[in-house]
Amino acid sequence: MHHLKYLNKFFWKYKQTLCLGIAFIIVANIFAIYPAEFVREALDYVLQNIEEPKTGNLSNTLVNYGLLIVGCAILKGIFLYFMRQTIIVMSRKIEFDIKNEIFNKYQQLSISFYNENKIGDLMNRITEDVTRVRMYIGPTLMYAINIIVLFFLVITQMLAVSKTLTAFVLFPLPILAISIYFVSSKINRQSEQVQAQLSEITSISQETFSGIQIIKSFTNENNSLKVFFESCKEYTRKQIKLVKIEAVFIPLIITLIGLSTILTIYVGGLEVFAGRISAGNIAEFIIYVNMLAWPVASIGWVTSLIQRASASQERINEFLNLEPRIRNFNNAQTLISGDISFKEISLTYRDTKIKALDKISFDIKEGSTLGIFGKTGSGKSTIANLICRILDLDSGNISFGHIPIKKLNLNNLRSSIGYIPQDGYLFSGTIKENIAFSKDVIDENQIILSAKKADILDEINKFQDGFNTIVGERGVQLSGGQRQRLAIARAFYKNPDIYIFDDCLSAVDANKEKEILKNLQNETKNKTTIIISHRISTFQNADKIIVLNSGVLVDSGNHEELISREGFYKEIHISQSKK
Numbered sequence: 347m348h349h350l351k352y353l354n355k356f357f358w359k360y361k362q363t364l365c366l367g368i369a370f371i372i373v374a375n376i377f378a379i380y381p382a383e384f385v386r387e388a389l390d391y392v393l394q395n396i397e398e399p400k401t402g403n404l405s406n407t408l409v410n411y412g413l414l415i416v417g418c419a420i421l422k423g424i425f426l427y428f429m430r431q432t433i434i435v436m437s438r439k440i441e442f443d444i445k446n447e448i449f450n451k452y453q454q455l456s457i458s459f460y461n462e463n464k465i466g467d468l469m470n471r472i473t474e475d476v477t478r479v480r481m482y483i484g485p486t487l488m489y490a491i492n493i494i495v496l497f498f499l500v501i502t503q504m505l506a507v508s509k510t511l512t513a514f515v516l517f518p519l520p521i522l523a524i525s526i527y528f529v530s531s532k533i534n535r536q537s538e539q540v541q542a543q544l545s546e547i548t549s550i551s552q553e554t555f556s557g558i559q560i561i562k563s564f565t566n567e568n569n570s571l572k573v574f575f576e577s578c579k580e581y582t583r584k585q586i587k588l589v590k591i592e593a594v595f596i597p598l599i600i601t602l603i604g605l606s607t608i609l610t611i612y613v614g615g616l617e618v619f620a621g622r623i624s625a626g627n628i629a630e631f632i633i634y635v636n637m638l639a640w641p642v643a644s645i646g647w648v649t650s651l652i653q654r655a656s657a658s659q660e661r662i663n664e665f666l667n668l669e670p671r672i673r674n675f676n677n678a679q680t681l682i683s684g685d686i687s688f689k690e691i692s693l694t695y696r697d698t699k700i701k702a703l704d705k706i707s708f709d710i711k712e713g714s715t716l717g718i719f720g721k722t723g724s725g726k727s728t729i730a731n732l733i734c735r736i737l738d739l740d741s742g743n744i745s746f747g748h749i750p751i752k753k754l755n756l757n758n759l760r761s762s763i764g765y766i767p768q769d770g771y772l773f774s775g776t777i778k779e780n781i782a783f784s785k786d787v788i789d790e791n792q793i794i795l796s797a798k799k800a801d802i803l804d805e806i807n808k809f810q811d812g813f814n815t816i817v818g819e820r821g822v823q824l825s826g827g828q829r830q831r832l833a834i835a836r837a838f839y840k841n842p843d844i845y846i847f848d849d850c851l852s853a854v855d856a857n858k859e860k861e862i863l864k865n866l867q868n869e870t871k872n873k874t875t876i877i878i879s880h881r882i883s884t885f886q887n888a889d890k891i892i893v894l895n896s897g898v899l900v901d902s903g904n905h906e907e908l909i910s911r912e913g914f915y916k917e918i919h920i921s922q923s924k925k
């Protein structure tokens with residue numbers, strides 16, 4: 347239960363609504379309890395009349411009782427409505443708060459967190475787990491308070507009528523609560539399995555649809571169908587098992603309520619004959635028993651819901667209590683210099699234990715262009731991530747104009763860098779929105795200009811909807827080269843002080859590359875620029891090039907210097923110029 351303590355701050359935030367909700371529950375229950383007394387009085391009145399008829403007003407009195415009962419029912423209904431309007435609405439508001447809190451936390455956590463956790467898991471926390479917690483805040487809390495209030499009111503009334511009868515009538519109820527608890531725990535466990543199977547079906551479908559091109563070209567449809575079929579079969583098996591357990595639920599409740607009712611009539615009858623209670627009391631008791639039965643049944647249900655919510659909250663807390671590994675240590679505004687220096691930088695990825703960089707040192711002068719050259723896996727992107735502080739270094743020192751990277755305001759640092767990633771990820775939305783991603787304002791002219799500089803304007807204009815063409819998951823499929831150039835336009839629109847191009851011209855042909863590099867030279871004239879590539883032609887404007895091999899800096903210099911001496915760079919230069 348202690349995991350749920352986290353939610354107390356939300357109860358405090360909505361304390362007024364909560365108190366109002368509790369008040370409505372109490373009032374609704376008071377109106378629920380009166381009709382039982384009216385039934386007893388009416389019945390006794392009728393029985394008295396049968397024994398010694400009074401003239402006249404029998405039917406009038408009965409109509410009055412009837413009206414009172416209906417009136418109470420209406421008032422009870424009204425307050426039940428208010429109760430739901432307060433407590434359930436509060437639970438929805440808290441759900442909203444929690445979801446936002448988790449989402450915000452997710453965004454703060456470092457990239458390593460995303461490498462360590464499955465996306466499906468993160469999604470489940472924010473959807474299913476939050477839903478279970480909401481069930482605790484809303485219905486569970488409502489029923490729990492309702493049970494307490496109703497028990498207090500009903501049992502006080504019952505005891506006032508007859509202690510013996512109360513004892514007999516209440517006797518089967520704990521058995522009811524315990525059995526319901528076991529049955530509903532079983533139902534919950536089984537429905538969790540059903541849910542897990544459903545997730546599997548979802549991910550199978552998702553993977554199939556994403557990879558449909560490969561499936562078709564390998565004519566692998568039958569295999570996919572078989573996997574899907576097996577998963578669905580398992581789902582049906584689990585679902586049927588769940589239905590079988592659920593089928594026990596209602597008969598169990600009805601049997602136990604029946605038992606209580608029979609006991610009421612039998613023991614009550616004996617009490618009437620002994621003259622200790624009236625016949626009307628039996629009717630009153632039957633109403634009480636029926637009033638208590640469902641709440642008692644829901645004790646078991648509520649308990650199992652609380653357990654589930656607690657398990658879910660534990661999973662949520664696991665993430666909420668995580669501290670982002672990369673934190674901002676400086677809230678003051680800091681100026682970001684383009685003089686970047688790497689001193690003896692080493693980095694080993696925690697999860698794979700791969701040493702990506704080994705004592706790398708180099709300097710970039712403000713306004714100059716640095717090329718980073720190396721084979722695949724040599725650590726180029728790792729350097730880019732270190733500069734953006736997406737990763738933190740293990741040892742060594744990175745500084746911007748002599749200020750260590752950790753002393754810079756992280757927000758300022760990242761805002762002043764235009765990073766163009768290797769894969770050119772685009773978000774679902776229009777081309778326009780993707781280019782203007784870095785800013786809230788959409789400046790049409792600037793968007794067109796950025797697209798022009800990235801040499802993609804002509805292609806955008808050829809699309810039917812131009813800049814309003816939807817791209818991303820549910821949009822037009824762009825070629826790899828088009829995606830890369832859109833990502834470049836996105837960085838141009840941001841107009842940062844420092845540019846990092848991570849192998850983002852790899853899918854662009856030689857002519858386009860030349861064109862973009864020419865524009866780049868104009869655009870980045872006075873800006874620190876880092877160009878990462880495994881193609882030597884990309885470095886034509888670089889003031890300095892560093893050559894990496896398996897995380898070690900093996901050579902550096904400008905293009906002429908590097909081809910004048912024997913080495914890896916010259917080797918590749920010769921082989922690439924032959925093509």
Ligand SMILES: Nc1ncnc2c1ncn2[C@@H]1O[C@H](COP(=O)(O)OP(=O)(O)OP(=O)(O)O)[C@@H](O)[C@H]1O
Pocket residue numbers: 461695696697698700701702720721722723724725726727728729768849880
């Ligand atoms: N997030 C990560 N977690 C664990 N290991 C990683 C991660 N990213 C990269 N690595 C490993 O670190 C090494 C360097 O990777 P990096 O991405 O820096 O290479 P790269 O030079 O950019 O290669 P490419 O040209 O293929 O993009 C590789 O061996 C890679 O497997």
Ligand SMILES: [Mg+2]
Pocket residue numbers: 726727728768848849
């Ligand atoms: Mg890379």
